[in-house]
Amino acid sequence: MGVKVRIPTPLQKMTNNQAEIETQGKTIAEIIDGLEKSFPGIKGRLCDEAGKVRRFVNVYVNDEDIRFLEKEGTKVKEGDEVSIIPAIAGG
């Protein structure tokens, strides 16, 4: 068992239409690298050249925005759920 990552619709083309992926890693950065191993090219969609999560991508660990935690360095453990969600409008 690893960490469950929920993939947003616009990226599911890259994951053979899978909405949830199990992967391994101790931090968000490692999780993204794990995804990249299984689905080459996905990291480039989520991160800029410096490997930072793009400003329009929201990443949550069990409902908590990683910007309120340790950003890419946020630790994850087995059984955690990571959600990747594009920014959305409001009002």
Place this chain on the structure above:
Amino acid sequence: MSYVKGLKCRECGHSYPKEALYVCEYCFASLEVDYDYDAIKKVLTREKIEKGPKSLWRYRELLPIDGEPTVGLSSGFTPLIKAENLARELGVRELYIKDDSVSHPTLSFKDRVVAVALTKAKEFGFDTAACASTGNLANSVAAHSARAGLKRFIFIPADLEMGKVVSSLIYQPNLVAVRGNYDEVNRLCSEIAAKYGWAFVNINIRPFYAEGSKTLCYEIMEQLGWTTPDHIVSPAAGGSLITKIWKALKEFKHLGLVREVKTRVHCAQPAGCSPISSAIMEDSEMVRPVKKPNTIAKSLAIGNPADGYYAKDAVKESGGSADIATDDEIREGIKLLARTEGVFTETAGGVTVAVTKKLIAAGKIPKNDSVVMAITGNGLKTQEAVQGHIGKPVLIDPSLASFEENVKGGASWALK
């Protein structure tokens, strides 16, 4: 006749077809409608607009629909009021209220975006409308989709003002109150939107929806005799309105409908949730989300504004500024607008008035300039915010003696 070429990523410029898409699959930035401005320039004139319907649809060429408008045919084209009393009180030469508190049918500027979003949703063939909302959008989607014959699912934070809940429920939508703040509601909705094939106006219809906001500013320019004001002060929640105000100014200039744009756009947010204003005031590159918004201006309580970066950039590009208002200042702003101009606005309007006052006092809006305040919602929906702060009626018996004792000669008598 359509002037829409397709959709385009705001960041990387990648092109997409005209579909219910909202996010670039390459860089995750939002998509924007790509118009054929050369074709629009050939057909759109001041005269043509002036002969158009008295609604936001008079600017149809600059809105992203293919056929004729079918929703919100009476929305928009709200009054631009010259606010001489308030101008005197704030010490500025020329002040106007763009009064969307009387927009048809649900008394907020959201009637503009929903008119466009649902016309487009019907063109796409959707049978269900949905939204995540802090209240005004909920009211507007509920009302417009009832009339348009669409099924409707509306998601709101559970702690909204009763006026906003009632003003949605009356149209009999599926109203879902989520235990959580707006950002949590929005997050849930993005997952629901991915799973169900509904027209979520602020998610998968967003590129089209957001264009409706431009009409508020088109009207300002037309109502000022095809000129632009020196300043526009706008409230910000998700940041879309400010972004679109700036876009509207540039579009009219590009199309030759106004001669020049010297307008500075200013951002007004509540102190308890000011990610965009704070970024501008601190000159920060980053728009830091606010984890737990805490303000009486619930319609502006969006901690993670989707268009925050674009709003910040628009303000900076225009040479504008930003400020924030505390709960007390918001209430005073609402009362000030009502007392001087006879307009009862909601808490977001109170934020705009309070911030305008501060910007004039600080000299960021020079006293000899012209200013337009975007008043985007109606005070009847947020009565809790001012109850207990506006006094009470004087209670008397139905007799002249009681009137004279308690009112005319009584302690509370003051010539108002």
